[in-house]
Amino acid sequence: MMTINLNIQTVTAFAAATCANVAVGFDILGFALENVGDYVTLSRRQDHEIIIDTITSNESLPYSTQHNTASAVIKKICQDLNIETGFTLNIRKGIPMSSGMGGSAASAVAALVAFNTFLNTPLSKNELAKYALLGEEVACGQQHPDNIAPCIWGGLTLIVSNNPVEVVQLPIPDVFCVLIHPHLQVATKQARAVLNDAVPLKDHTRQSAHLASFIAALYEKDIALLKNSLSDILIEPQRAQFVPGFYEVKEAALKAGALGVSFSGSGPSIFAFSASKSDAEIIRTAMQAQLENKHIHSDSWISRIAKDAAYVTELL
């Protein structure tokens, strides 16, 4: 039987924004960013309630504990583990909604990591992933682990099994990630709905070659091979419609020295890899300028791929 450490009153955990797909690995690859993510504070209550106290965000998020991913997963895990302690949640969203940056995964994972700290016998990452998946179902109707995996394990992850979630941690390439969030909202459901149910066999083969050479490039630390492989002929063309001027943004990034450019998850956010911080700055400027040409404002981040993506930041 699982028990709560009664010496702990409040835990705050951070969980990072994540980029799923990574051009070559639709629904199987993802990586975590540094310094951008969500914070969830869990405070032990005297009653049995799970309650959201505050959500700090630029957007309006559901306070209903059934519809908020953070509270929904805490409710479910308390039920399953027969834990009768109640919790108050305070959520600070650093990740914009429907941005393709794994915001729903991050809130759920931050809540779970905070919760796990209360347990006298903490759960494994695989067990946490099971609950985080339920959060994804609350958020978008499907249990996709492509943001969950990099958010829980950190680094660059390959999902080899969806449910239960099984992950291979790939070598982290020595690159910088430029992440641009155009101020457009694309719901994951909508971004999935546009995809063809089938892939031409010859495109499957070509895309498989990109994926395999990307994995080889990671292990070989071969930046030229990584650059050659980072191309999505399958999914990106179907989703380019969601960002006016997407191809101009991509072209500008590549011209400015990007190693590869594609959507972060289902978009509209766009990531680019670069070999250096200074390249990253130039690439960011070029990408944002193209968006401004279309009168689209954007936020941006420059980050290494984060080795650790979810961790406790405060414990009282």
Added chain:
Amino acid sequence: MMTINLNIQTVTAFAAATCANVAVGFDILGFALENVGDYVTLSRRQDHEIIIDTITSNESLPYSTQHNTASAVIKKICQDLNIETGFTLNIRKGIPMSSGMGGSAASAVAALVAFNTFLNTPLSKNELAKYALLGEEVACGQQHPDNIAPCIWGGLTLIVSNNPVEVVQLPIPDVFCVLIHPHLQVATKQARAVLNDAVPLKDHTRQSAHLASFIAALYEKDIALLKNSLSDILIEPQRAQFVPGFYEVKEAALKAGALGVSFSGSGPSIFAFSASKSDAEIIRTAMQAQLENKHIHSDSWISRIAKDAAYVTELL
């Protein structure tokens, strides 16, 4: 201008049998075997003719120099390089026809490697591949490099570009290959014709995960991961029809300890990987027994993956 070394009269080269696809990499992966392959002897003539003298084989192969892959590629390369020296070819086929073991590639590559030895400035592997591709066109109507690549480069190859052929040499896993050739003929054309033009997106994703984890397993030298990844949900089910009892053969191999089993190229040959030589012997026996149950005789080989696949064996 290319010139011929007039001190050389006769060169014999060997080129190995190869297994394309390797379950997880349709049209992009392949590996070479040891000790089974074709030999081609090129003898310099006084006239300008390209002539096939003998073909040693259990089967009847075309003596027409336009339709034999070995002579066709020698004709073409002599034309392109403006070499007016004639050659007599003697071909010893160790690879059965239409077996899925890369016989046409091996004959072309052996001829090209022998030819290259005559050149005062030998051609690169990439240049040889270009001509070997023409041999594949002669043999099956299409320029597929999936047997060419492992035959020329050896080891386990990933094709990242078809034409020009570009290859990544992957780590060679520490396994034994059991190769069974059921006495059935499946023409490559026929084996391609049965394939659906499209792949369901969800199957693409699953198969991509298998491919990516296979590549990771090679670098990590992780035999358990290799075993988990070696699965073809796309192509194998469509070609199983060509070998009566295919699934029984596969099941028997896995029960006997195989790490993975699938078609070699487009079949009907079947390869299995095993962790040890003694496992390989047991797996071979089990597979052949299943075929015998269906009254299908077979040949078999047990081999490491060959580091070198094509080389000169005699020079006079």
